[in-house]
Amino acid sequence: MNKDHNIQNEDPDMEGMAPQLSKLSTKNPFCHTERSRSMSDNYFEDFTSRLQNRIIDIEDIKSFAPALLNIQKNSPFAVPSDYFDELPSIVQEKIVDSNKRTSRFEWLTLLIKPRFVFPMVVTIFIAAIGINFMNNNAEVKSTTATEELSLEDHLYYINENEIIDQLTADASVENETVETEDKNIENYLLENNIDESNLNNEFNNTSDEKNNI
Amino acid sequence: MEFTDKELLDQFRDEQTRNYAFNLLVRQYQKRLYYHIRKIIIDHEDTDDVLQNVFIKVWGSLANFKEEAKLYTWMYRIATNESINFLNQKKKHAGIPLDDVSAFLANKLESDSYYNGDEIQTKLQKAILTLPDKQRIVFNMKYFDEMKYDEMSEILETSVGALKASYHHAVKKIEAYLTKD
Numbered sequence: 201m202n203k204d205h206n207i208q209n210e211d212p213d214m215e216g217m218a219p220q221l222s223k224l225s226t227k228n229p230f231c232h233t234e235r236s237r238s239m240s241d242n243y244f245e246d247f248t249s250r251l252q253n254r255i256i257d258i259e260d261i262k263s264f265a266p267a268l269l270n271i272q273k274n275s276p277f278a279v280p281s282d283y284f285d286e287l288p289s290i291v292q293e294k295i296v297d298s299n300k301r302t303s304r305f306e307w308l309t310l311l312i313k314p315r316f317v318f319p320m321v322v323t324i325f326i327a328a329i330g331i332n333f334m335n336n337n338a339e340v341k342s343t344t345a346t347e348e349l350s351l352e353d354h355l356y357y358i359n360e361n362e363i364i365d366q367l368t369a370d371a372s373v374e375n376e377t378v379e380t381e382d383k384n385i386e387n388y389l390l391e392n393n394i395d396e397s398n399l400n401n402e403f404n405n406t407s408d409e410k411n412n413i
Numbered sequence: 414m415e416f417t418d419k420e421l422l423d424q425f426r427d428e429q430t431r432n433y434a435f436n437l438l439v440r441q442y443q444k445r446l447y448y449h450i451r452k453i454i455i456d457h458e459d460t461d462d463v464l465q466n467v468f469i470k471v472w473g474s475l476a477n478f479k480e481e482a483k484l485y486t487w488m489y490r491i492a493t494n495e496s497i498n499f500l501n502q503k504k505k506h507a508g509i510p511l512d513d514v515s516a517f518l519a520n521k522l523e524s525d526s527y528y529n530g531d532e533i534q535t536k537l538q539k540a541i542l543t544l545p546d547k548q549r550i551v552f553n554m555k556y557f558d559e560m561k562y563d564e565m566s567e568i569l570e571t572s573v574g575a576l577k578a579s580y581h582h583a584v585k586k587i588e589a590y591l592t593k594d
Contacts, residue, residue, distance in 0.1 A: 264585060278457075
């Protein structure tokens, strides 16, 4: 159809009957762009098959479900007013929120990526060894210092008189021991009727004989 | 004004126009997806939750959409799966026996403030609720949405033959329910 075609060319009497109308173009306003033309072509291409399918379905239902066919198909489900007007912005807000949560979590998930796992494990291992080594050194030093300090503390807190008393006590114990031994010898000599002076003479004679040899 | 899949995807893939394209996509498909979900889940509030989750999933996956199927088919499949998952979760948490779901959903139907069906429509909805979940979806898609079996097959990943059989059984069951006293 010629775009500039108008009614007047088809029907010359139109101008008399409807002069304004006759001047209008007969161009189809529902099919004036390339896009809408392609959509309308597609529509008519499968219209026939859609219509046939619909007729088959109706005939099927009529044959074994006549009660169902008598019920209107309009939806009984209602929605709040403005629901569909507001839904796109509600969805966008939720997406923005979920993106924020994802970005916070992303840096954590980076750590479990293979290229970061090995260096991270090595770093942690070295750090653990270092911390353990430092802890051990700290314990040894503090133990030595403690011992030295304890010795000093001990010496500081010990009374000198106590040391003297202790030493004297030891000496008296020794003396007691010697005295006890002497008494035992004397008791032996007395019990066995051995004269001490005879014992001395005998000892001296023995020594001279050894010297002469 | 409706946009083609290509127009929406091209705009979405451009970072400058991504949000605008997604907004268009939501506006273009929200009603169809809403009513599809609503017929499965019945309750408006639950439908709203599921629908939002569907669009959030679409947002997350749209950049990698391979265009092997139509955009609407793909979104319809997501909506169907999300609806079924939602129902299964509800059943588990509410401790509802699997064969007692129809009574549970029928109660929801009558108590929902956003339901305005008359007596016969309510009876039809209750009849539909007696069907197993998947058969109910098949019936709704064929009877109310007037979808072709090929399209349904792509969405539900079920053969056309199985879908035809399922639909015919569904219609007979509903008819029996409607005609009983």
